[in-house]
Amino acid sequence: MTAYHSPTRVFCTIVPPHLLDRLARSADPAVAAAARRTLVTDEANRTARRLTTVTGVRPAPRGTPAASGEPRRTVFDAEQRTRLPGRKVRAEGDGPTGDATVNRAYAGLGATFELFLRVYGRDSIDGAGLPLDATVHYDREYGNAFWNGEQMVFGDGDGEVFGDFTLPVDVIGHELAHGVTQYTANLAYFSQPGALNESVSDVFGTLVKQYALGQTAEEADWLIGAGLLTDRVRGVALRSMKAPGTAYDDDVLGKDPQPAKMEDYVETAADNGGVHINSGIPNHAFYLAATALGGHAWERAGQIWYDVLTGGKLKETADFATFARLTVAAARERFGDDGAETEAVLKAWSTVGVPTRG
Amino acid sequence: MRIEVRRTGGFAGIERRAAVDTAGRPDADSWHALAGAALEGAGDGAGGAARGAPGMPDGFGYEITVDGRTVRCAEPHLTEAQRELVSRVLREGA
Structure with missing residues (x-):
């Protein structure tokens, strides 16, 4: 048994079983339907779908849907090895396999594709119908998931602390969002731009989940990786956008180190300058803006963040303050100077201590 | 020989450390x-390329620290x- 860093403990674990599978069988028809929307793979529904954006949201200025408007998913099985992509196990349009991990990856790719296409008019990761490839069962006891620049890779977890990384749909959305960032602002993966890169992935990861479940900002849990920790860990998830620093507090794992405010920014050389730590600050700003506006977070707060990511003004080395100023400008441009959106964004950044002037 | 490994980053961003002292071990x-x-x-090139790069x-x-000498590497640039x-x-x- 190896040592994780920094020991402490506090609260209890909730390990939901596979979110979408469970919700698809929910007694609440609205919840079940929303979950099934991401699980369903039949072509009949697919061809019947129209390219519409969410009511009340103007189409995004760029990234208009390409001809296809359909995902092109392929799931591979690394069979516990590290060679990528591995053996092809499910292609677009194929029915479910006997492997729940493969099916979750396939459904999660679909749910992410749906959010970007239906809400933001973006056809896949690159805006031009890029095929979506994912490899599952990567390595042995591999407690991680990553985007390697070309595809997503998911481990089965170590079984001790982490379960299967395909379990939370927001993890799948998070990895694909790294791809979107790569094809757009291409934020550098260190220090503040790296924390922004991470935060953008958490933002769109949680929006994938909220959109699939049809949740409002008030209903959402704002957790990243809920259901990923085993029941031996004291914690609910890996990160909380609502209350950064409270996702876990475990004697083996340590305590969630995320700050919510600039005054608690963590200077560290580890983790590419704390990209998974300081992302708590822009994460919380998004949460504050989204909950101040209410309703579906992807419609207004999400649109503003998407506009900044894809608008061409966000530099690869942007810091928090630059990003914050751009969100204010994007809110003004899309919703007007006097809109509730601009006010909510200004207040959110002010609360987390990131200046929007200067 | 003392072999220490410090792992950082990953989706979780949770640091993990472990060390092995080979003295007296049959293997x-x-x-x-x-x-x-x-x-x-x-x-x-395989391992060294990643040094200092995100x-x-x-x-x-x-x-990886072996008897005080430390090398750094990052996925996917790890040798077998x-x-x-x-x-x-x-x-x-431990």
């Missing part, structure tokens, strides 16, 4: 060979020896 020879190969790998999004970063060593130390180390 000391295999540890020494593996550690030697892992350090050797750090000098070539890894890919959510990839793990590693510091480095990959085997870090997973063995994290699995069997």
